[in-house]
Amino acid sequence: xxxxxxxxxxxxxxxxxxxxxxxxxxxxxxxxxxxxxxxxxxxxxxxxxxxxxxxxxxxxxxxxxxxxxxxxxxxxxxxxxxxxxxxxxxxxxxxxxxxxxxxxxxxxxxxxxxxxxxxxxxxxxxxxxxxxxxxxxxxxxxxxxxxxxxxxxxxxxxxxxxxxxxxxxxxxxxxxxxxxxxxxxxxxxxxxxxxxxxxxxxxxxxxxxxxxxxxxxxxxxxxxxxxxxxxxxxxxxxxxxxxxxxxxxxxxxxxxxxxxxxxxxxxxxxxxxxxxxxxxxxxxxxxxxxxxxxxxxxxxxxxxxxxxxxxxxxxxxxxxxxxxxxxxxxxxxxxxxxxxxxxxxxxxxxxxxxxxxxxxxxxxxxxxxxxxxxxxxxxxxxxxxxxxxxxxxxxxxxxxxxxxxxxxxxxxxxxxxxxxxxxxxxxxxxxxxxxxxxxxxxxxxxxxxxxxxxxxxxxxxxxxxxxxxxxxxxxxxxxxxxxxxxxxxxx
Numbered sequence: 168x169x170x171x172x173x174x175x176x177x178x179x180x181x182x183x184x185x186x187x188x189x190x191x192x193x194x195x196x197x198x199x200x201x202x203x204x205x206x207x208x209x210x211x212x213x214x215x216x217x218x219x220x221x222x223x224x225x226x227x228x229x230x231x232x233x234x235x236x237x238x239x240x241x242x243x244x245x246x247x248x249x250x251x252x253x254x255x256x257x258x259x260x261x262x263x264x265x266x267x268x269x270x271x272x273x274x275x276x277x278x279x280x281x282x283x284x285x286x287x288x289x290x291x292x293x294x295x296x297x298x299x300x301x302x303x304x305x306x307x308x309x310x311x312x313x314x315x316x317x318x319x320x321x322x323x324x325x326x327x328x329x330x331x332x333x334x335x336x337x338x339x340x341x342x343x344x345x346x347x348x349x350x351x352x353x354x355x356x357x358x359x360x361x362x363x364x365x366x367x368x369x370x371x372x373x374x375x376x377x378x379x380x381x382x383x384x385x386x387x388x389x390x391x392x393x394x395x396x397x398x399x400x401x402x403x404x405x406x407x408x409x410x411x412x413x414x415x416x417x418x419x420x421x422x423x424x425x426x427x428x429x430x431x432x433x434x435x436x437x438x439x440x441x442x443x444x445x446x447x448x449x450x451x452x453x454x455x456x457x458x459x460x461x462x463x464x465x466x467x468x469x470x471x472x473x474x475x476x477x478x479x480x481x482x483x484x485x486x487x488x489x490x491x492x493x494x495x496x497x498x499x500x501x502x503x504x505x506x507x508x509x510x511x512x513x514x515x516x517x518x519x520x521x522x523x524x525x526x527x528x529x530x531x532x533x534x535x536x537x538x539x540x541x542x543x544x545x546x547x548x549x550x551x552x553x554x555x556x557x558x559x560x561x562x563x564x565x566x567x568x569x570x571x572x573x574x575x576x577x578x579x580x581x582x583x584x585x586x587x588x589x590x591x592x593x594x595x596x597x598x599x600x601x602x603x604x605x606x607x608x609x610x611x612x613x614x615x616x617x618x619x620x621x622x623x624x625x626x627x628x629x630x631x632x633x634x635x636x637x638x639x640x641x642x643x644x645x646x647x648x649x650x651x652x653x654x655x656x657x658x
Contacts, residue, residue: 181481181537184475184639185209185213186620186637187213187473188634189216191219191220191316192213192635193637195213196212196472196474199211204304204309205476206301206475207297207298207480210484212311213472214290214294214484215312215369215372217470217472217486220321222360223327223330223331223338224470224545225290225486225488226504227288227372227380227501228291229488230288230504231290231487232249233297233483234246234483234543236426236482238478238538245412246410247411247412248290248294248410249289249525250506250522252287252518252523253404253519254519256404257519264283264508265493266279278505278509279505280508282392282397282398283397283507285400285494285504286523288408288504291380292408292410295376295410296410307373307374313365314369317366317368317369320362321360323355323358324633325633326630326634327633328356329613331354337490337492340494341494341495343491346360346361364496365501368501381408386402386405388499389503390402390405404519404520418439420532421562421563422562423562426532427530430524434551434554437551444564445565450591450593453584456579457577460555460579468488468547469487471529471617471618479537481622482541484543485527485529485544485545489504489508490505490508491503492508526548526551528543528544528550528551529542532562540558540621541622542620543618544616544619552577553576553615553616554618557620568620568625571627578615582604583603584605586605587608611630612631617631619634
């Protein structure tokens with residue numbers, strides 16, 4: 168690989184910063200930090216903004232996972248606010264899903280959507296739990312940036328336009344056609360994403376709080392749609408939905424305590440199993456990574472954000488709708504999740520009330536002085552590899568954040584190693600000699616995941632998702648725009 172920058176890092180302090188999958192999401196988090204908010208406040212504000220700016224990736228009726236590091240205690244906790252299996256207190260009849268084959272690169276990936284693919288949404292409960300445990304600012308203040316975006320519309324970046332082109336059969340179903348195909352033409356990069364119904368939805372969230380999705384007006388609207396279209400979510404499902412805190416899994420990695428979650432993520436095993444990469448020749452490094460990482464086919468339309476505040480607290484939050492069911496709350500422009508149609512998440516028999524498995528792995532690395540790095544990734548089965556390659560680049564190989572995020576990635580799946588452009592020619596030769604089929608991609612691509620990170624080494628958002636990062640300077644003022652890592656890798 169060429170053009171990889173190295174620099175010496177000041178590992179003594181953490182700068183307050185936000186990294187996320189859209190510049191507008193970043194700005195919402197920065198606004199909360201500027202007002203004296205904690206990392207939790209900034210994460211909540213940024214996540215709500217992502218539910219406006221990144222609706223091809225996530226939404227308020229989806230689910231997620233977070234990790235929160237409390238600098239005063241030196242402790243981290245995981246927060247599970249993922250989707251649960253619906254059907255509590257109801258009679259489960261035969262349901263019909265719409266089967267789709269989604270083209271992804273050279274592969275067709277099978278999905279099922281429709282109202283019956285919608286699980287019990289957990290994200291709103293998670294945002295409420297973060298605010299209750301670690302927030303400082305009033306809840307309505309955290310909704311304000313998202314409300315402005317809903318009222319004004321938001322820029323539609325290249326990565327999102329690329330996803331929309333792939334997911335158009337789902338995103339333009341029913342009410343989605345008006346949003347994503349105004350005038351009958353798919354929204355293009357550089358266009359304006361207009362979702363006027365989200366204004367009322369977010370006003371309800373500000374007025375009624377995060378429980379609106381479970382006990383308030385949003386819940387009533389969701390249940391009406393379930394009755395109308397034959398969905399599975401029941402009033403009992405919503406009443407019993409709660410986010411849950413738990414202890415993270417800890418492993419030793421590159422001189423730090425690396426804290427993450429297991430579940431379907433495979434991240435702790437990957438970090439435990441990968442040998443040191445520093446000093447390896449490019450082809451040897453690529454072979455080590457290919458042998459370390461598991462493969463997979465899932466598309467994984469997900470987003471991630473990472474926040475650190477001036478006290479060294481940090482929050483990483485990953486969220487998703489799946490593909491989305493193709494159903495939107497009438498008049499509110501809220502897309503329903505499709506997690507029950509995500510075949511990669513269905514393992515064994517699922518009973519009503521069970522929390523579904525997830526590959527999400529928000530993570531922090533800490534040492535005796537506190538936070539070193541807070542990072543997470545989007546990308547379904549590819550997020551494991553994206554996270555490993557970026558974190559190893561920083562903690563093991565000594566790269567600065569932007570170089571670690573932007574350098575080319577690989578992903579092995581079923582005997583095929585997918586390579587972004589930028590690897591040395593001998594990489595393909597060595598991988599082929601080891602028995603892998605090598606598939607070269609023409610450009611950086613959201614297939615290879617989207618990583619957001621903050622920490623002592625700085626912050627970065629992933630250009631594969633048109634992401635960005637921004638820090639605060641002493642005194643709470645925003646840094647200048649040229650510190651932002653965002654833009655298009657050139658689809």
